[in-house]
Amino acid sequence: MPTFVYMTRCDGCGHCVDICPSDIMHIDKTYRRAYNIEPNMCWECYSCVKACPQNAIDVRGYADFAPLGHSVRVQRDEQKGTIAWKIKFRNGTEKNFLSPITTKPWGTAIPKLAEVPAPSKEMRDSELLYNEPKYIRLDDGGLHTLKSNGLKMKQGVYY
């Protein structure tokens, strides 16, 4: 189900207009607040919900798995590098999640492609892509495994 805007919370900043991949978040011509101009075309990507600095946008869940009285709300905290979700079920059960959205300060891990030397012919002909994860190290000979790298699958984290 599509997004909708709490009019008392929206301040018409335009972040949702900017980020919507379907270009369906627009500014109302009477109240200068955001609204979803074409709910049929909304695929609930939550981009606008997360980008809204006032938390003024919400999404109605599908009635089959999220009947009336439920709530699924999210808060993306860029400065802390986290995203938090609160799921409220109709019977009062509540679930809270907190996860990272970056592991390094924003903008510090952008590859400087202009400074990278041009690829050689061998590199161009190779099947490997630029920045192929280094830990595979196929060029080193031998396939590295979790065990050989001292890594472990942790229950509840990876499976």
Place this chain on the structure above:
Amino acid sequence: MFTVNPFAVLSASVSPAVMQGFLIAMIVLVAAGTLFDVVHKGSARYFFEAWRKSKGSGAKQVGSAELVAIAVQTGLVDILTSGEFCNLRRRLAHLLTMYGFVFHALATLVLVFAYATPAQPTPVLWTLLWWLGGLMLLAGGYWFWFFIRVDVAAEGGSPLRVMHADLFILSLLASVTLGLVWALAGAGTGFLFVLYVLATLVLFGSVPWSKFAHMFFKPAAAFEKRVSKATGVADNLPTLTRDDPAQRERHSMELLKDAPMDMGLGIKREAPRHY
């Protein structure tokens, strides 16, 4: 120029009683318009229903001392410093326009009610405040109108495209611009004066259809938002944060164990203008 009381000059042709009556009529129009707006949109009903629901939902009860503290915080942060705005340019423009309006309106009231005739010498402070308020309002208002307005900044619309939502800002700018130009031109009763009065009538008479009443309902909404946070309801928003040491120990937060607490700004580094 900045020391002359334009209303004292005007009193040669328009009696001070008429000017004072006009101002009282404008105040009545704002009060009536705002009440009509509140009843028509049901905003008061919505506000009190949300309040009642949060009380009945088993949320934490907030004491009267805490309510006073929240009201003071709302006054200081959300009203006096326009803390709601995340965009610095919007915040500055809003502060300029808001304080400009307050100074200009207050000075107009004092000039018309206390010093409406040349017989009562006007203190320079009030005429200066009238001009300063007007110029601040114009600076903030035109900056907003031409460059910051979301239709222009985020939607890519032409700055000259006018729509219903512009009724408040345009009538405000028209009234103050015409007022200052009228005062500059000698404060007579010609065509400029008629336009000034008309623009002022539109500004205060269009409250039910314009954004004028936001100066009353925005503080109420900001107060309600803070109370909702204090009761723990917080509009059902998540309350977990990384500030809580216990949350930093969650297994899902393992990757941020050694990361700084302030990761800087991501998408919010740039103003939304990628239309």
